[in-house]
Amino acid sequence: MATINSNYDKLSAGYLFPEIARRTKEFLANNSDAKIMRLGIGDTTEALPNSVIESIKKRVEQLGNTNSYSGYGSSEGEAELRNAIANSYAKLGANIAAEDIFVSDGAKGDSANIQSVFGVDNIVAVQDPAYPVYVDSNVIAGRTGKATDGNYAGLVYMPCTAENNFFPTLPDSKVDIIYLCSPNNPTGAVANKEQLKTFVNYALKNKAVIIFDAAYAAFIKDDNLPKSIYEIEGAKKCAIEINSFSKTAGFTGVRLGWCVVPKDLEVENAEAGKIHGLWTRRQNTFFNGASNIVQSGGLAVFSEQGQKEVSELVNYYMENARLIKECLNAKGLKTYGGENAPYVWLQTSNNLTSWEFFDKLLNECHVVGTPGAGFGPSGEGYFRLSSFGHREDVICAIESINKNLNI
Ligand SMILES: *Cc1c(COP(=O)(O)O)cnc(C)c1O
Numbered sequence: 001m002a003t004i005n006s007n008y009d010k011l012s013a014g015y016l017f018p019e020i021a022r023r024t025k026e027f028l029a030n031n032s033d034a035k036i037m038r039l040g041i042g043d044t045t046e047a048l049p050n051s052v053i054e055s056i057k058k059r060v061e062q063l064g065n066t067n068s069y070s071g072y073g074s075s076e077g078e079a080e081l082r083n084a085i086a087n088s089y090a091k092l093g094a095n096i097a098a099e100d101i102f103v104s105d106g107a108k109g110d111s112a113n114i115q116s117v118f119g120v121d122n123i124v125a126v127q128d129p130a131y132p133v134y135v136d137s138n139v140i141a142g143r144t145g146k147a148t149d150g151n152y153a154g155l156v157y158m159p160c161t162a163e164n165n166f167f168p169t170l171p172d173s174k175v176d177i178i179y180l181c182s183p184n185n186p187t188g189a190v191a192n193k194e195q196l197k198t199f200v201n202y203a204l205k206n207k208a209v210i211i212f213d214a215a216y217a218a219f220i221k222d223d224n225l226p227k228s229i230y231e232i233e234g235a236k237k238c239a240i241e242i243n244s245f246s247k248t249a250g251f252t253g254v255r256l257g258w259c260v261v262p263k264d265l266e267v268e269n270a271e272a273g274k275i276h277g278l279w280t281r282r283q284n285t286f287f288n289g290a291s292n293i294v295q296s297g298g299l300a301v302f303s304e305q306g307q308k309e310v311s312e313l314v315n316y317y318m319e320n321a322r323l324i325k326e327c328l329n330a331k332g333l334k335t336y337g338g339e340n341a342p343y344v345w346l347q348t349s350n351n352l353t354s355w356e357f358f359d360k361l362l363n364e365c366h367v368v369g370t371p372g373a374g375f376g377p378s379g380e381g382y383f384r385l386s387s388f389g390h391r392e393d394v395i396c397a398i399e400s401i402n403k404n405l406n407i
Pocket of ligand 1: 106245251256257
């Protein structure tokens with residue numbers, strides 16, 4: 001008799017994006033000539049860099065020829081790509097060995113899958129608000145109880161609000177696994193070295209592990225801000241880092257990322273190297289490697305030309321962010337993020353709930369954004385606007401906000 005994994009039943013319904021779609025559809029039904037402008041999506045819109053396209057084409061040609069054809073590769077990724085990624089860490093002053101880098105088909109999968117190497121009784125702490133995958137994947141794994149009012153029993157929420165500059169204070173109780181995301185989705189906050197150091201020191205002291213999501217590291221333009229947790233002394237003993245080509249290079253549909261699991265990583269009941277071995281085993285069992293075609297595209301990102309093109313892409317989105325932020329500030333709204341991150345996080349006006357603000361922005365301006373409450377309880381009262389979009393569309397949206405938003 002087969003039974004289900006009943007942890008799935010604990011998940012609060014996938015409420016955020018379906019509800020946004022429902023309200024947008026309802027608005028359009030009543031306002032059929034309105035043109036909706038979307039500043040809600042966390043997806044890239046601009047074309048892939050030319051060097052990436054060329055590299056992918058070349059690999060496809062090779063596969064079309066028996067003499068240069070290749071089949072299964074290493075599940076950890078191609079050596080050239082792992083070396084190039086290791087090299088990019090060296091440029092940050094972080095010494096990461098290529099064999100500690102595991103190439104994957106994206107950071108979303110890694111951020112959910114990595115917890116399979118940890119015991120089910122580990123206590124998990126998340127920033128609140130957070131990228132929903134961290135929470136939901138741990139619910140499915142059975143590390144939480146049921147949710148009441150959006151709070152899962154057994155999960156430690158670390159509030160990130162304007163009061164603490166959107167970076168959490170250390171948990172009061174002892175936790176084992178800590179998810180940190182910087183630059184942050186959704187708040188756009190970027191942790192400085194001192195802030196990360198407090199968590200690295202906590203993790204070293206408590207033999208906890210930090211899972212650091214650096215998917216937006218390429219958006220950091222301020223040289224004083226860390227792009228990797230491994231810029232912090234001691235982090236190799238206590239941190240796993242996840243990164244992605246998705247937002248940096250427009251790979252959201254192409255799919256490529258990586259995960260660093262250092263051999264130095266130590267946990268309570270195992271010697272250094274054990275977690276690295278478990279992750280190797282997990283990947284070898286469940287995963288046959290990222291597409292070889294796509295890995296060639298990823299390698300091109302690290303070429304001189306690739307770096308230049310990626311930097312232009314990032315600058316394009318960051319100019320969108322600047323325009324959005326400038327418009328909101330001119331309206332008298334309080335904004336955060338949008339400077340070294342592609343998300344602008346705003347405080348709703350007149351203490352509106354984030355869903356009330358969603359309705360207001362939709363009704364008055366025909367602009368769709370993302371209510372903060374959808375990312376966790378502490379997102380209430382905040383709202384996310386994304387800088388991923390074509391410039392013309394962003395300009396239409398901000399012109400409409402400028403003209404029509406009634407504060
Ligand atoms: C977009 C995003 C990712 C990237 O996921 P991929 O699977 O690599 O596309 C990872 N983490 C966060 C917080 C994100 O917003």
